[in-house]
Amino acid sequence: MACGKPVIISDIDELAELNQDNNLLAIAAGNHNALTEKIIYLHQNPEIRQSIGANARKYAVDNFDINKTALEHEKLYSELI
Numbered sequence: 001m002a003c004g005k006p007v008i009i010s011d012i013d014e015l016a017e018l019n020q021d022n023n024l025l026a027i028a029a030g031n032h033n034a035l036t037e038k039i040i041y042l043h044q045n046p047e048i049r050q051s052i053g054a055n056a057r058k059y060a061v062d063n064f065d066i067n068k069t070a071l072e073h074e075k076l077y078s079e080l081i
Helices: 013-019 032-044 046-063 066-080
Strands: 008-010 025-027
Touching: 008 013, 008 032, 025 032, 032 046
Parallel strands: 008 025
Antiparallel strands: none
């Protein structure tokens, strides 16, 4: 995500929160044919590939900033002690 590349994820609950803004392509877990189709789709559609990658990068930058994450961990640690 942070590299600005499109991401294809399995539609499992643990990954659903990463795709709240539909910045990623989701497939059914274990569906190899769907994975193949998404890869081909991205290969054949460079504008969509670029757009999905850019949106994924923006999500990563907005949500996983090192300073923001450090402050959240510090706050959690303070609450626990």
